[in-house]
Amino acid sequence: MKITDIDYYAQFGESRLNRMPAGIKLLAVMFVIVTVVLSSNLAILAALYAALLIVIAVSSVPKFKIIKMSLFPLIFLVLFLVSIRNISLATALIFSLKALSASTAFALLVFTTSYIKIFSALSGVLPDFIVNILFMTYRSVFILAKTFENLMDMLHFRGLPSAHKPLALLETIGNLVGFFVIKSMQTGENMYEAMKLRGYSGSFAYLKGNNGKNCRN
Amino acid sequence: MSHIHVPDGIIALWLWILGYILVGIYFLVVYFRFKQSENHKKLAIVGVVAALMLLTMSIPVPFIIPYHVNLSSLAGILLGPLYAGLAIFSVNLILALVGHGGITVVGLNSIILLIEAAIAYLIYRNLLKLKSFSNLFLPEYGQPKGNIIKSKEFSAAFIATFVALLVSTVLTIGVVYAGTRDLHNIMHAHCCHAHSDSVDDELHHVIYEHDEDFDDHDDFDEHDAEDFDIKRFLTLILIAGAFGWTMESLATAFIVNYINKVKPELLSDGGK
Numbered sequence: 001m002k003i004t005d006i007d008y009y010a011q012f013g014e015s016r017l018n019r020m021p022a023g024i025k026l027l028a029v030m031f032v033i034v035t036v037v038l039s040s041n042l043a044i045l046a047a048l049y050a051a052l053l054i055v056i057a058v059s060s061v062p063k064f065k066i067i068k069m070s071l072f073p074l075i076f077l078v079l080f081l082v083s084i085r086n087i088s089l090a091t092a093l094i095f096s097l098k099a100l101s102a103s104t105a106f107a108l109l110v111f112t113t114s115y116i117k118i119f120s121a122l123s124g125v126l127p128d129f130i131v132n133i134l135f136m137t138y139r140s141v142f143i144l145a146k147t148f149e150n151l152m153d154m155l156h157f158r159g160l161p162s163a164h165k166p167l168a169l170l171e172t173i174g175n176l177v178g179f180f181v182i183k184s185m186q187t188g189e190n191m192y193e194a195m196k197l198r199g200y201s202g203s204f205a206y207l208k209g210n211n212g213k214n215c216r217n
Numbered sequence: 218m219s220h221i222h223v224p225d226g227i228i229a230l231w232l233w234i235l236g237y238i239l240v241g242i243y244f245l246v247v248y249f250r251f252k253q254s255e256n257h258k259k260l261a262i263v264g265v266v267a268a269l270m271l272l273t274m275s276i277p278v279p280f281i282i283p284y285h286v287n288l289s290s291l292a293g294i295l296l297g298p299l300y301a302g303l304a305i306f307s308v309n310l311i312l313a314l315v316g317h318g319g320i321t322v323v324g325l326n327s328i329i330l331l332i333e334a335a336i337a338y339l340i341y342r343n344l345l346k347l348k349s350f351s352n353l354f355l356p357e358y359g360q361p362k363g364n365i366i367k368s369k370e371f372s373a374a375f376i377a378t379f380v381a382l383l384v385s386t387v388l389t390i391g392v393v394y395a396g397t398r399d400l401h402n403i404m405h406a407h408c409c410h411a412h413s414d415s416v417d418d419e420l421h422h423v424i425y426e427h428d429e430d431f432d433d434h435d436d437f438d439e440h441d442a443e444d445f446d447i448k449r450f451l452t453l454i455l456i457a458g459a460f461g462w463t464m465e466s467l468a469t470a471f472i473v474n475y476i477n478k479v480k481p482e483l484l485s486d487g488g489k
C-alpha cells in the first residue's frame with residue numbers, strides 16, 4: 001500500500017483513534033512491542049492479538065486495509081519458520097502471533113496518526129537532524145509522488161519489455177529510475193531553496209512548537 | 218536481498234539493542250561532521266534520496282520471483298557513506314512503520330545497509346581511479362565494447378553493487394543466525410524476564426505440548442530440539458540472492474549509466 005494512501009486515512013479519518021493524542025498511541029504501540037519481545041506465552045500473545053483485532057473491529061477505521069497490511073510480515077516469517085528444524089505448531093503460532101501483533105499495532109498507528117505527528121513525538125527521542133530528515137523524506141515522498149505516477153503511466157502506456165528479455169527490461173527500468181533520480185535531485189535543490197527563503201535554518205519550528213497539531217492545514 | 222525482513226520478537230534482545238547502539242554511535246559521528254560543515258542543503262538531498270528509495274521500491278520487476286530494487290548502493294555512490302546512512306535509517310524506520318520488517322531490527326538493518334552503501338561507494342570510486350580498469354572497458358578507440366557493457370561507470374557500478382550486496386547478504390545471514398541460533402534459550406530467556414518460574418514451567422509445557430518428544434525432560438533428545446537450521450536458511454537465501462544480486466546490480470548499473478550520460482556531476486559529488 002502506498003504511503004500517500006495511508007496518509008490520507010491518517011489525516012482525514014474520523015475515528016476516535018484518529019482524535020487520540022499521538023503520544024498515547026505511541027505508548028500503546030510500545031507496550032505491544034515490549035510484550036512481543038519479552039513474552040513467549042501463547043495465551044498472552046493470543047490475547048494481545050485478539051485485543052488488537054477487537055480495537056479494529058469496534059473502531060471506524062479501514063478494517064480490511066489495516067488487516068491486509070498487518071499480514072505482510074507473514075511472507076518473511078514463512079521463510080524463517082521453514083528454516084527451523086523440528087518446529088512444533090505451538091512455536092510457529094507463537095512467532096506468528098508475535099509478528100502479527102507488532103504489525104497490527106503499527107498498522108493501526110499509521111492509519112490513525114499522520115507521520116508528522118509521529119515524527120513530532122519522536123523529536124523528544126531522536127536528534128534534531130534525524131527528525132528533520134524524516135520530515136523532509138515524508139515531504140519529498142509527496143512532492144515526488146506525482147512525477148513518479150507520471151513515469152509509471154508512461155511506462156504502462158509504452159509497455160515494459162518482456163520478462164523473457166531481462167536485460168532490456170532492466171535497462172528500461174534503469175533509464176526510468178535514472179531519470180527519476182536526476183529529477184528528484186533537482187527537486188531536492190529547489191525544495192531547499194524554497195525552505196531557505198521561508199526562513200529554514202536547520203530546524204522546523206512546526207515540528208517542535210505545536211506537536212504537529214495543525215497538520216491538516 | 219540484504220534487508221532483514223524478520224518481524225519483531227524473533228531476533229535476540231542483545232543483538233537488536235547492539236544494532237541501535239551502533240546506529241547511535243553512527244549518529245554521533247554524523248552529528249560532529251555535520252556541525253563542522255553545517256551543510257543543510259545536503260540534508261534536504263538526503264531526504265529526497267530517502268523518498269526516492271521508498272518510491273522506487275514500489276516499481277514491480279516482473280520476474281520469476283516478485284522483486285523490488287533497493288537503492289542502498291546507489292545512495293552510497295550518490296551521497297557517500299556518511300550521508301547515505303541517514304537516508305537508509307529514514308527509509309528503514311518508515312518501512313518498519315508499515316510492517317516491512319520489525320521496528321526492533323531497524324538498527325541492525327541500517328548498519329548492514331550502511332556497510333553496503335560504504336562498500337559500493339569505495340569500490341565504485343576506486344575502480345574508476347584504476348587506469349587498467351578504464352583501459353579494459355575503453356579500448357584504444359575510446360568506445361565501449363559490446364552491448365551489455367555500456368561504459369566503465371556501468372561496469373564499476375555493477376561490480377561495486379554486486380560485491381556490496383554479497384557482503385551485506387552474508388552479514389544479514391550472520392546476524393539472523395547469531396540472533397536466532399539458540400531458539401530454545403531465546404524463548405526461555407524472554408519468558409524468564411517476564412514471568413515467575415511456575416509460569417515458566419507452564420510456558421514450556423505450552424510450547425511443547427504438541428510434541429511428544431518434549432513431554433519427558435529426561436528423554437530430551439538434542440537432535441529433536443527446535444533449532445535454527447543455518448544450512449537450510451542459507452540455501453533459501455542464496456537461491457533467492459543469486460537472482461537478487463544480479464538484478465539489483467544490473468539495475469543500479471543501468472541507472473548509473475543513465476545519470477553518467479545525462480548529469481555526470483551527480484556521480485562526482487558523492488560524499489562531499
